[in-house]
Amino acid sequence: MGARARKVAFGLLMLIMVFSVVAAGCSSSNKNKDGSPSASQPASSSDTSAPTTVAIEPMTISVFLNVPGPIPTDNNRIYKKIKDELGVTLKEEYLVGDLEQKLGVMIAGGDYPDIISANVKLTAANAVLPLEDLIEQHAPNLKKHYEDVWNLIKDPDDGHIYWLPNFGVYQGDFKPTQHYGPAFFIQRAVLKEYNYPKFKTLDEYFKLIEDYQAKYPEIDGQPTIGFTALAFDWRDFGLRNAPQHLIGHPNDGGVVVDPVTNVAELFESTDIAKPYYKKLNEINSKGLMDKEAFAQNYDQYMAKIASGRVLGMFDQRWNFQQGEESLISQGKSERAYVGLPLVYDVNTTDYYLDRPVVNLNNGFGITVNADDPVKIIKVLDTLMTEKWQKLFYWGEEGIDYHVGDNGLYYRTPEQRKDQEDVTWKQANKADSFYGQMPKLEGNYPDGNADSPGNQPDEFFANLKDIDREVLQAYGYKVWTDFFSAPPPNRVSYPAWNIDLIEGSEARVSSQKMKDLALKYLPKAILTSPENFDSVWAEYGQQVSKANPEAYLNRVNEQLKWRQDNWGK
Amino acid sequence: MVRQRQLIFMSFPMLIYVLVFAYFPIWGWLMAFQKYKPGFDIFDQKWVGFYQFRFLFEDESFIRVLRNTIAMSVITLVLSFVTAIGLALLLNEIKRTGIKRIIQTISYLPHFLSWIIVTGLVATSLSTQDGIVNIVLMKLHLIKEPILWLGEGKYFWGIVGASNVWKEVGWNTIIYLAAIASVSPSLYEAAEIDGAGRYRKMMHITLPGIKPVIVILLILNIGWILNGGGFEIQYFLGNGQVLDWSETIDIFVLKYGLKIGNYSLGVAAGIFKTVVSIVLLIIANSIAKRLGEERLI
Numbered sequence: 001m002g003a004r005a006r007k008v009a010f011g012l013l014m015l016i017m018v019f020s021v022v023a024a025g026c027s028s029s030n031k032n033k034d035g036s037p038s039a040s041q042p043a044s045s046s047d048t049s050a051p052t053t054v055a056i057e058p059m060t061i062s063v064f065l066n067v068p069g070p071i072p073t074d075n076n077r078i079y080k081k082i083k084d085e086l087g088v089t090l091k092e093e094y095l096v097g098d099l100e101q102k103l104g105v106m107i108a109g110g111d112y113p114d115i116i117s118a119n120v121k122l123t124a125a126n127a128v129l130p131l132e133d134l135i136e137q138h139a140p141n142l143k144k145h146y147e148d149v150w151n152l153i154k155d156p157d158d159g160h161i162y163w164l165p166n167f168g169v170y171q172g173d174f175k176p177t178q179h180y181g182p183a184f185f186i187q188r189a190v191l192k193e194y195n196y197p198k199f200k201t202l203d204e205y206f207k208l209i210e211d212y213q214a215k216y217p218e219i220d221g222q223p224t225i226g227f228t229a230l231a232f233d234w235r236d237f238g239l240r241n242a243p244q245h246l247i248g249h250p251n252d253g254g255v256v257v258d259p260v261t262n263v264a265e266l267f268e269s270t271d272i273a274k275p276y277y278k279k280l281n282e283i284n285s286k287g288l289m290d291k292e293a294f295a296q297n298y299d300q301y302m303a304k305i306a307s308g309r310v311l312g313m314f315d316q317r318w319n320f321q322q323g324e325e326s327l328i329s330q331g332k333s334e335r336a337y338v339g340l341p342l343v344y345d346v347n348t349t350d351y352y353l354d355r356p357v358v359n360l361n362n363g364f365g366i367t368v369n370a371d372d373p374v375k376i377i378k379v380l381d382t383l384m385t386e387k388w389q390k391l392f393y394w395g396e397e398g399i400d401y402h403v404g405d406n407g408l409y410y411r412t413p414e415q416r417k418d419q420e421d422v423t424w425k426q427a428n429k430a431d432s433f434y435g436q437m438p439k440l441e442g443n444y445p446d447g448n449a450d451s452p453g454n455q456p457d458e459f460f461a462n463l464k465d466i467d468r469e470v471l472q473a474y475g476y477k478v479w480t481d482f483f484s485a486p487p488p489n490r491v492s493y494p495a496w497n498i499d500l501i502e503g504s505e506a507r508v509s510s511q512k513m514k515d516l517a518l519k520y521l522p523k524a525i526l527t528s529p530e531n532f533d534s535v536w537a538e539y540g541q542q543v544s545k546a547n548p549e550a551y552l553n554r555v556n557e558q559l560k561w562r563q564d565n566w567g568k
Numbered sequence: 569m570v571r572q573r574q575l576i577f578m579s580f581p582m583l584i585y586v587l588v589f590a591y592f593p594i595w596g597w598l599m600a601f602q603k604y605k606p607g608f609d610i611f612d613q614k615w616v617g618f619y620q621f622r623f624l625f626e627d628e629s630f631i632r633v634l635r636n637t638i639a640m641s642v643i644t645l646v647l648s649f650v651t652a653i654g655l656a657l658l659l660n661e662i663k664r665t666g667i668k669r670i671i672q673t674i675s676y677l678p679h680f681l682s683w684i685i686v687t688g689l690v691a692t693s694l695s696t697q698d699g700i701v702n703i704v705l706m707k708l709h710l711i712k713e714p715i716l717w718l719g720e721g722k723y724f725w726g727i728v729g730a731s732n733v734w735k736e737v738g739w740n741t742i743i744y745l746a747a748i749a750s751v752s753p754s755l756y757e758a759a760e761i762d763g764a765g766r767y768r769k770m771m772h773i774t775l776p777g778i779k780p781v782i783v784i785l786l787i788l789n790i791g792w793i794l795n796g797g798g799f800e801i802q803y804f805l806g807n808g809q810v811l812d813w814s815e816t817i818d819i820f821v822l823k824y825g826l827k828i829g830n831y832s833l834g835v836a837a838g839i840f841k842t843v844v845s846i847v848l849l850i851i852a853n854s855i856a857k858r859l860g861e862e863r864l865i
Contacts, residue, residue, distance in 0.1 A: 502829020518808025
């Protein structure tokens with residue numbers, strides 16, 4: 001190529017680039033123009049009176065899901081059923097890349113699908129329709145479903161309902177099979193070694209660990225760790241939350257709340273917490289405490305759990321689940337954990353297992369771009385009926401499950417295997433969509449659980465041998481049998497999700513107390529036993545200097561507000 | 569003036585760039601005197617005067633945080649200067665270009681790792697369970713039982729300094745090597761004739777030759793002193809036990825400003841840092857001037 005030819009080629013290239021930039025600029029501005037007027041349109045269409053029945057005329061509903069695939073196949077069984085019986089084609093878009101960015105682009109362009117996964121950004125941008133009138137007038141099933149929590153799901157700012165929460169509204173008995181929340185965990189191998197003892201107190205718990213560690217100072221060639229805890233970044237609950245459970249309270253975060261008077265008090269630097277940390281101090285002097293516990297990061301903690309040499313810890317199951325799954329996949333199921341609800345005093349009823357709370361700002365909302373919100377809410381309402389709900393979780397009778405003589409559903413081993421097959425699920429399930437849908441949770445009137453995983457017999461049939469051995473030794477069927485059944489939640493529960501208001505004194509004081517806890521609790525645990533009391537006293541003094549009243553006042557004010565506004 | 573017309577014209581885009589992106593945003597400093605809430609216009613905010621500054625300076629942990637910042641900065645600054653210049657001098661003595669290149673490449677590669685990865689490596693190698701540092705020290709019989717490096721405040725500054733050196737030494741060396749390359753070879757030849765050995769040449773030709781570069785870099789770096797030798801490293805390696813030694817101004821601002829939604833505090837701290845930096849820069853510059861060295865302004 002000569003010099004001239006190169007120049008020409010370069011010039012052409014520049015020309016193309018300039019054009020493409022200009023073209024891109026134009027096209028995006030066009031899009032904006034299209035987007036903005038339609039944003040104001042549907043407000044009027046929602047006022048027009050709707051057809052009285054759900055006529056089966058073909059309709060497409062576009063959906064944005066805030067999770068990445070798995071994308072269902074074109075001939076997916078459930079989507080086909082929805083199309084055949086309701087006349088609705090779901091045009092789904094799954095998240096690719098970063099959610100915040102995607103939402104930002106959507107909001108900037110006013111380019112929304114008909115229904116969309118919840119996000120506070122969308123509420124702030126006025127992208128979604130208030131739903132309460134739509135539900136009252138056109139959706140009896142949804143209305144019935146949310147009746148008990150009607151005031152709770154309203155936006156605290158303007159009192160409208162924008163989202164249909166997907167989890168946390170229960171009917172019938174509440175009985176999960178696995179507990180994902182807080183507990184004192186202990187290796188199954190330790191329980192097995194001592195013939196599956198039943199116990200409730202800290203002393204007995206640490207006695208077992210002590211004996212086991214003395215007997216087996218090494219596991220797989222590495223020193224055994226008696227008890228560990230994680231206090232890294234925001235995952236500080238492993239260190240801070242245990243005392244409230246030990247006195248029989250549910251997880252309220254940094255406070256314990258009197259269920260009768262609804263008044264919160266601090267427990268962290270008080271006499272409620274002291275016996276626990278004194279106990280940890282004691283086990284530290286015996287060499288049971290993991291000295292590195294408070295200096296480790298999350299990855300190190302996870303690696304430690306996965307190595308199978310940690311005998312016990314206080315944590316929430318979902319926080320260390322990844323490490324435990326790795327243990328199981330290494331074939332070390334006996335090193336996996338059992339959660340125990342320990343208390344200070346055997347006469348206290350444990351309250352580790354709680355009824356899930358409705359998770360606000362989750363689930364689907366209908367956007368201002370939806371052409372026919374009435375029809376959409378009717379479709380969602382239809383999907384809320386028992387028939388459809390069972391189809392989503394259980395599948396079709398005869399194909400995905402059978403009905404036993406007692407009326408309870410069960411699956412055959414082949415059917416269970418199908419449920420673990422990703423490609424099969426893509427063709428036969430609608431998990432992503434159903435994940436965001438409102439759900440009938442708990443038990444159906446016919447006695448069946450909402451999902452196979454929560455059906456005790458079905459759950460038991462799915463277990464590994466070692467799991468069954470542990471449960472049978474205790475005479476239990478599911479893991480939650482270790483815990484007391486949770487009473488219905490206090491209306492103001494839980495305190496940990498109270499908004500402390502950005503930049504307020506309460507936020508400052510809560511952050512200060514966190515800093516102090518992360519500094520003084522390890523110090524108190526790792527110091528020599530005779531120094532414990534002086535470190536503890538210093539901790540108390542420092543906390544009282546950190547303006548804890550500001551934090552407590554805000555919490556109490558909110559608890560009261562909830563009691564006044566969230567009741568039926 | 570007229571003859572430089574083209575040059576002046578060419579520098580306009582840069583000037584505009586700096587005005588738009590460096591000077592124009594300064595009006596955002598107004599936020600420091602407000603209780604800023606996102607989503608509202610800056611003139612609709614609540615004005616609080618010097619409240620944010622008072623919060624910063626009256627908090628008893630601020631002195632500690634300031635101490636940590638300056639201490640880690642100075643440690644990092646001194647260590648990185650000494651090691652980078654040392655490595656540059658040593659590398660310069662290697663005559664086989666192949667080996668020199670290999671050493672240089674290996675030493676600057678860690679620069680491209682992000683701090684989250686480096687701190688992960690540091691935390692793992694300092695672990696008491698199977699960290700290589702403790703293993704080596706135990707094998708050498710220097711210690712009897714593993715040391716909990718990240719659990720004791722007294723080690724923290726050293727760990728920060730050492731990690732910084734490991735990550736940046738090769739990268740910092742490049743500029744000195746370039747400076748050394750510009751020293752006239754005739755000086756070395758003359759010295760050799762006078763009977764100077766390697767060490768003498770290093771001391772009397774190479775070092776004085778790169779002195780202007782060293783001074784300029786020092787002045788530039790002093791301006792950054794309140795950035796504490798990095799923010800990420802302290803954030804990722806810090807934990808409750810070493811809080812009194814690890815928390816820097818930036819972390820303090822992150823915790824009590826951004827995390828709890830008080831953006832104004834972050835701006836107030838930013839202003840404080842800028843003012844201190846300018847003062848330090850001017851002091852360093854005037855000292856350089858007194859000493860008759862190269863200087864910035």
